Amino acid sequence: MKIFKTTTGTIIDSDGKKYHLGDTDWDAFINRDDLHQTVKRQLMNAEQVTESWFEQQQIEPPIDSQEIWAAGVTYLRSRDARMEESKDSGGDTFYDKVYDAERPEIFYKGSRNRTVGNGGKIRIRKDSSWNVPEPELTLFMSTSGAIVGYTIGNDVSSRSIEGENPLYLPQAKVYDGCAALGPCLYVPANPIDENSLITLQIKRDGKIAFNDSIAISRMKRKHVELAAYLFMECSFPKGVYMMTGTGIVPGDGFTLTSGDEVSITIDNIGTLTNTVA
Numbered sequence: 001m002k003i004f005k006t007t008t009g010t011i012i013d014s015d016g017k018k019y020h021l022g023d024t025d026w027d028a029f030i031n032r033d034d035l036h037q038t039v040k041r042q043l044m045n046a047e048q049v050t051e052s053w054f055e056q057q058q059i060e061p062p063i064d065s066q067e068i069w070a071a072g073v074t075y076l077r078s079r080d081a082r083m084e085e086s087k088d089s090g091g092d093t094f095y096d097k098v099y100d101a102e103r104p105e106i107f108y109k110g111s112r113n114r115t116v117g118n119g120g121k122i123r124i125r126k127d128s129s130w131n132v133p134e135p136e137l138t139l140f141m142s143t144s145g146a147i148v149g150y151t152i153g154n155d156v157s158s159r160s161i162e163g164e165n166p167l168y169l170p171q172a173k174v175y176d177g178c179a180a181l182g183p184c185l186y187v188p189a190n191p192i193d194e195n196s197l198i199t200l201q202i203k204r205d206g207k208i209a210f211n212d213s214i215a216i217s218r219m220k221r222k223h224v225e226l227a228a229y230l231f232m233e234c235s236f237p238k239g240v241y242m243m244t245g246t247g248i249v250p251g252d253g254f255t256l257t258s259g260d261e262v263s264i265t266i267d268n269i270g271t272l273t274n275t276v277a
Helices: 026-030 035-045 051-055 076-089 092-100 159-164 166-173 223-230
Strands: 002-006 009-014 017-022 047-049 067-072 105-110 135-141 147-155 179-186 197-204 207-215 240-243 261-266 270-276
Touching: 002 026, 009 035, 017 035, 017 051, 035 147, 067 147, 105 166, 105 223, 135 197, 135 223, 147 223, 147 240, 147 261, 147 270, 159 166, 179 270, 223 240
Parallel strands: 067 240
Antiparallel strands: 002 009, 002 179, 009 017, 017 047, 067 105, 135 147, 135 240, 147 179, 197 207, 197 261, 261 270
């Protein structure tokens, strides 16, 4: 099942049929260990709506008071790209070491006010010369640390700033319009299939400039492992989102420009599409 946060309230998609719950306290609704069962129970009291009515609704990113965190260098392709971008500064060995280390790289990514939803405009920094989208499966975890849902995340990043010095990571990752989430929160009865594909497509002037896919199973670290490290010394009273890293990295000659259309598709979740401001 999928749940959508809209300006008219929460909408549930169950087997392609849409149900309107009306006004809902989003934080309270999603922050529970039995989220899948709760959504099933809510269907009994929800009003079924037509597809045409649903298409007229304004879909918001599935986040309210939650923080967004992210894990890095969880795929081999990401490790290689980070090593390449940082070799001139001498920072390449850090990424090689963290890929094989017991402790993962985890960093703060943003909040609701720096995040856009499906159809929103992502941004690239004015002081950056090399910018890329990072398509990532994103976990939603309840206050207890249980993984209860999934969405699509775009961890927009400045490779030129990060490559200049690894200590510049917060500036490369956190700024207005640096993140996109959506289009929904996918709430399955069981963990997401590891064979699910993540696909990134970038269009420029209406033509495909980049297209690639990777299976979630190619990720080195397990989702529960990342969750355990995040919750080790942090508490999240409203739950938390965590981007799990990217295995798709455009070539060194590619950088985002204003007007580019970035679409990320993950099996069973849907497609998150954003335009570069």
